[in-house]
Amino acid sequence: MKSSERENKETDKSEVIVEMKNIKKSFNNNHVLKNVNFTLKKGENLVILGKSGTGKSVLIKCIVKLIEIDSGELFVFDENLLDLNEKELNEIRGKIGFLFQSGALYDSMTVRENLEFPIQRKSKGVKEEELDKLVKEVLENVGLINTIDKMPAELSGGMRKRISLARTLILKPELILYDEPTTGLDPITSREISELILEIQNKYKTSSIIITHDIKCAQITANRIMVINNGEFIAEGTFDELQNSKDEIVSSFFK
Amino acid sequence: MKKDLNPIADQKAEKISPEVKNKENSFATSLKDVFIEVALISKFAGRYFKEVFKPPFEFKEFLKQSYLIGYKSLALVGITGFIMGLVLTIQSKPTMAEFGAEAWIPGMVGVSIIREIGPVITALICAGKIGSGIGAELGSMNVTEQIDSMEVSGANPFKYLVVTRIMATTLMIPVLVIFSDLISLYGSYVGVNLDGKVSFTLFFSKVFESLDFIDLLPAFIKSFFFGFIIGLIGCYKGYNSKKGTEGVGRAANSAVVIASLMVFIIDMIAVQITTLFT
Numbered sequence: 390m391k392s393s394e395r396e397n398k399e400t401d402k403s404e405v406i407v408e409m410k411n412i413k414k415s416f417n418n419n420h421v422l423k424n425v426n427f428t429l430k431k432g433e434n435l436v437i438l439g440k441s442g443t444g445k446s447v448l449i450k451c452i453v454k455l456i457e458i459d460s461g462e463l464f465v466f467d468e469n470l471l472d473l474n475e476k477e478l479n480e481i482r483g484k485i486g487f488l489f490q491s492g493a494l495y496d497s498m499t500v501r502e503n504l505e506f507p508i509q510r511k512s513k514g515v516k517e518e519e520l521d522k523l524v525k526e527v528l529e530n531v532g533l534i535n536t537i538d539k540m541p542a543e544l545s546g547g548m549r550k551r552i553s554l555a556r557t558l559i560l561k562p563e564l565i566l567y568d569e570p571t572t573g574l575d576p577i578t579s580r581e582i583s584e585l586i587l588e589i590q591n592k593y594k595t596s597s598i599i600i601t602h603d604i605k606c607a608q609i610t611a612n613r614i615m616v617i618n619n620g621e622f623i624a625e626g627t628f629d630e631l632q633n634s635k636d637e638i639v640s641s642f643f644k
Numbered sequence: 645m646k647k648d649l650n651p652i653a654d655q656k657a658e659k660i661s662p663e664v665k666n667k668e669n670s671f672a673t674s675l676k677d678v679f680i681e682v683a684l685i686s687k688f689a690g691r692y693f694k695e696v697f698k699p700p701f702e703f704k705e706f707l708k709q710s711y712l713i714g715y716k717s718l719a720l721v722g723i724t725g726f727i728m729g730l731v732l733t734i735q736s737k738p739t740m741a742e743f744g745a746e747a748w749i750p751g752m753v754g755v756s757i758i759r760e761i762g763p764v765i766t767a768l769i770c771a772g773k774i775g776s777g778i779g780a781e782l783g784s785m786n787v788t789e790q791i792d793s794m795e796v797s798g799a800n801p802f803k804y805l806v807v808t809r810i811m812a813t814t815l816m817i818p819v820l821v822i823f824s825d826l827i828s829l830y831g832s833y834v835g836v837n838l839d840g841k842v843s844f845t846l847f848f849s850k851v852f853e854s855l856d857f858i859d860l861l862p863a864f865i866k867s868f869f870f871g872f873i874i875g876l877i878g879c880y881k882g883y884n885s886k887k888g889t890e891g892v893g894r895a896a897n898s899a900v901v902i903a904s905l906m907v908f909i910i911d912m913i914a915v916q917i918t919t920l921f922t
């Protein structure tokens with residue numbers, strides 16, 4: 390009885406991937422994050438909706454410590470991010486994939502080199518054939534195997550997003566952070582990317598935070614949606630729950 | 645904002661007329677900015693020395709950068725070197741002839757090229773070409789989040805981007821300087837030999853007659869410092885550029901300005917040190 394109870398508790402605890410408590414972040418006098426609280430559970434796709442400039446990018450950059458929080462508590466994979474040394478931080482980062490808003494492909498490298506870059510540095514001495522297999526496998530998963538020897542400049546916006554996604558997938562992340570994955574894409578490509586995100590969740594069993602202001606993307610990918618405005622969350626729920634919200638800001642996203 | 649940063653200058657300025665106050669205030673703040681910048685660059689250099697000896701080494705990227713920085717600059721450095729030697733010789737010819745000292749031209753031009761003009765002009769050209777190139781490249785990588793992306797994927801962008809580039813400039817610019825010196829001397833030979841009286845061997849034996857070891861070594865050593873500072877400033881400006889497209893332009897621009905200025909400052913210090921030993 391007792392032991393099963395403990396087990397229950399443990400699984401419960403490990404189910405939380407990211408936890409933010411009273412997070413604050415300002416740049417000089419610009420108070421970007423005022424009081425942010427949320428948890429991300431294992432296997433969940435959490436969509437964060439918010440208009441431009443409300444601090445969505447800042448929020449997820451805090452999770453990988455590209456930006457340091459001013460105050461509050463931030464746990465990622467049960468580790469307090471403030472307590473980690475460089476090596477431990479890199480270990481945590483190794484479990485996280487980050488899809489940047491601009492794609493952030495290395496434009497002096499081919500697609501193949503882009504994909505090889507993180508692997509070669511994470512697992513030193515990985516064999517040529519193994520690397521080649523990994524690169525091809527992950528490119529097939531995003532449906533772009535024929536671009537393998539192209540330069541990023543030769544690719545369209547949607548293709549760049551996919552390659553960028555492939556580059557994060559190649560490290561087999563447990564958590565993926567998507568920064569506006571569909572912004573700047575046409576509706577058809579947006580839909581394809583959104584479906585790809587859903588596919589990745591099912592296939593790789595990842596947990597994700599998806600930042601967007603694209604309601605279609607939210608509808609396709611979200612298990613749960615949180616709405617951020619002026620550095621605070623103002624609403625939370627499933628797509629259907631929020632769709633009927635009376636709140637002016639929340640309902641404005643659904644128009 | 646700036647006022648808050650500068651309480652002392654403000655107090656002093658209070659008693660003076662508003663116009664003067666403005667001037668003094670902005671002078672004080674910009675002086676302060678210079679010191680802050682120097683401190684930040686020193687810190688950046690400190691990080692470089694900490695990481696440069698720590699494995700793993702990004703050897704492939706270092707070779708690529710050495711190729712881009714060294715080989716790709718040969719033509720530019722060569723052409724300017726040739727013109728420099730030629731012009732210097734032709735310009736000094738009439739004056740030297742007046743004193744009947746034409747025979748001294750090879751020695752005089754040779755010494756000034758190798759001691760001073762070769763290293764400094766090459767370094768300035770490289771500050772323009774390589775410094776701005778590195779500043780713009782790293783600046784645009786910063787703006788498009790490529791540096792953040794490397795950092796997040798567990799790679800060390802400082803090591804991959806900054807250490808390799810500074811190492812490449814430090815090692816390649818002395819090579820370019822030697823190359824430029826040789827071409828300059830050849831240009832000078834062409835200048836002397838316009839009327840076809842001086843043989844190649846005679847010219848060069850005259851040059852090396854008047855050169856001492858003490859001429860070569862300091863010039864060679866300071867070239868390493870030129871190379872280091874050009875790489876350092878280019879990387880610092882690019883790596884820390886402000887976000888936004890205008891940040892890229894500013895990074896490239898200020899990399900050239902500061903690196904060129906630093907070349908002159910290092911040259912001045914080098915002259916002081918060399919005169920101590922001669």
Ligand SMILES: Nc1ncnc2c1ncn2[C@@H]1O[C@H](COP(=O)(O)OP(=O)(O)O)[C@@H](O)[C@H]1O
Pocket residue numbers: 416419421439440441442443444445446447448
């Ligand atoms: N590194 C930074 N330094 C200063 N201000 C920043 C920085 N990053 C973001 N900001 C500011 O934070 C605010 C929110 O930015 P961001 O998170 O990018 O918004 P979005 O929700 O559109 O992603 C903006 O006002 C921006 O100017």
Ligand SMILES: [Mg+2]
Pocket residue numbers: 445446447490568569
């Ligand atoms: Mg953003």
